[in-house]
Amino acid sequence: MSSEEKSMLQTQISRRDILKIAGVGGAGVLLGASGLTGVLTAFGANPFVDDDESVDNKVNFYGKHQSGILTKNPKHVYFASLNCTAGSKAELKELFRLWTTYSVSLMNGQLVGPNSANALLPPPDTGEAAGLDPAHLTLTFGVGPSLFEKKELGLAHKKPAELKDLPHFPKDQLDPRYVGGDICVQACADDPQVAFHAVRNLIRAARGKVTLKWSQTGFNSYKQKGKKVETPRNLFAFKDGTGNPDTDDAKEMDKVVWVQPGQSKSWLTGGTYLTVRRIQMHVETWDRTSLSGQEATFGRHRDTGAPLGKKGEFDEVDLELKENGKPVVPENSHVALARKVKDRILRRSFSYSDGINPDTGAFDTGLLFMSFQQNPSQFINIQKSMGRADKLNEYITHRGSALFACFPGVKKGSFLGAELFN
Numbered sequence: 370m371s372s373e374e375k376s377m378l379q380t381q382i383s384r385r386d387i388l389k390i391a392g393v394g395g396a397g398v399l400l401g402a403s404g405l406t407g408v409l410t411a412f413g414a415n416p417f418v419d420d421d422e423s424v425d426n427k428v429n430f431y432g433k434h435q436s437g438i439l440t441k442n443p444k445h446v447y448f449a450s451l452n453c454t455a456g457s458k459a460e461l462k463e464l465f466r467l468w469t470t471y472s473v474s475l476m477n478g479q480l481v482g483p484n485s486a487n488a489l490l491p492p493p494d495t496g497e498a499a500g501l502d503p504a505h506l507t508l509t510f511g512v513g514p515s516l517f518e519k520k521e522l523g524l525a526h527k528k529p530a531e532l533k534d535l536p537h538f539p540k541d542q543l544d545p546r547y548v549g550g551d552i553c554v555q556a557c558a559d560d561p562q563v564a565f566h567a568v569r570n571l572i573r574a575a576r577g578k579v580t581l582k583w584s585q586t587g588f589n590s591y592k593q594k595g596k597k598v599e600t601p602r603n604l605f606a607f608k609d610g611t612g613n614p615d616t617d618d619a620k621e622m623d624k625v626v627w628v629q630p631g632q633s634k635s636w637l638t639g640g641t642y643l644t645v646r647r648i649q650m651h652v653e654t655w656d657r658t659s660l661s662g663q664e665a666t667f668g669r670h671r672d673t674g675a676p677l678g679k680k681g682e683f684d685e686v687d688l689e690l691k692e693n694g695k696p697v698v699p700e701n702s703h704v705a706l707a708r709k710v711k712d713r714i715l716r717r718s719f720s721y722s723d724g725i726n727p728d729t730g731a732f733d734t735g736l737l738f739m740s741f742q743q744n745p746s747q748f749i750n751i752q753k754s755m756g757r758a759d760k761l762n763e764y765i766t767h768r769g770s771a772l773f774a775c776f777p778g779v780k781k782g783s784f785l786g787a788e789l790f791n
Contacts, residue, residue, distance in 0.1 A: 437507030443557035450550030478503035498566035511773030547769025587719025608674035636788035639777030647769025668702030
């Protein structure tokens with residue numbers, strides 16, 4: 370059956386036809402969204418969809434690695450942590466196949482499916498991004514340690530030894546509402562509505578197989594000088610991500626980000642680990658702190674982002690530099706403690722603002738800290754170095770925490786996480 374014939378079949382199948390196909394009879398008997406998906410999939414209603422290179426503001430879905438990891442300058446994020454309710458490995462596999470088709474369409478700026486000729490059926494796409502271009506949408510998927518503990522899925526033998534809940538760190542005050550998850554979806558785009566639309570439609574298509582556990586939106590703003598895009602600032606007004614490794618250096622990414630052959634389970638080769646931390650920022654306290662106190666907390670100048678004692682943002686941090694016998698970069702500053710650890714990570718952080726805390730009347734604002742690394746130990750070692758000594762702890766509280774293993778990229782003709790099901 371050609372792709373044109375499959376598309377025609379999708380638009381021609383009526384609700385009565387679907388009920389007959391599914392073996393369901395009688396008025397008033399409704400087929401759930403997951404059942405509808407299964408029927409349509411069986412009849413080829415979700416054919417192969419390719420990247421459309423002709424679309425403006427488009428990021429490709431297929432490739433060696435997933436998008437949204439090395440993709441530069443993400444402006445908006447909609448992050449969702451999900452509970453998996455699939456009853457079998459076959460159901461989960463079917464879901465990732467469907468999500469593959471949906472993801473390519475969404476990243477092409479297309480509807481996830483054409484409307485049926487029968488107006489009594491709900492439209493396959495929720496429609497709020499109609500007329501908008503892809504806005505550099507990227508979609509990144511990962512699985513958490515709890516997914517492998519579900520006996521009905523039969524995936525326990527596939528769990529990497531390093532994929533386990535992050536340890537409790539000093540000063541953690543985690544809210545159970547923002548902890549863990551079986552599956553994650555990260556949608557980044559230039560337009561927040563495009564990112565939301567993507568996650569909404571992916572979860573809608575997965576009804577019966579996943580439920581929302583927690584989610585968080587976030588944003589970044591980038592100052593641009595000519596063609597050069599500068600490092601974004603967090604809500605404390607300091608540049609965030611200055612010390613990142615060079616994403617254009619493939620060898621460096623192989624050392625820092627991508628899981629190499631033999632380092633973990635084979636299905637994760639070419640993938641990476643995603644650490645997510647929801648960090649509340651006490652901006653009212655920060656706003657009462659002197660500029661010199663703020664700079665001593667970070668170990669950098671607020672205006673330029675340069676390390677204390679230096680002039681340029683990307684100048685090397687010198688922990689040996691002293692003035693009047695004291696270190697210019699305080700030993701308990703954020704940057705000094707981070708630099709004492711050899712491990713490196715790729716930071717992908719976003720600011721968030723969720724209104725007002727009803728208990729305190731203060732801003733509910735902070736940082737959705739996200740980092741990608743070859744092994745979770747890289748992040749753990751850095752966070753342990755901060756410990757109780759980090760002066761920044763006076764102004765922040767860690768409320769959420771999760772770890773996910775992100776699949777490698779998808780080859781044309783394959784699907785998300787295919788290696789996991791081999």
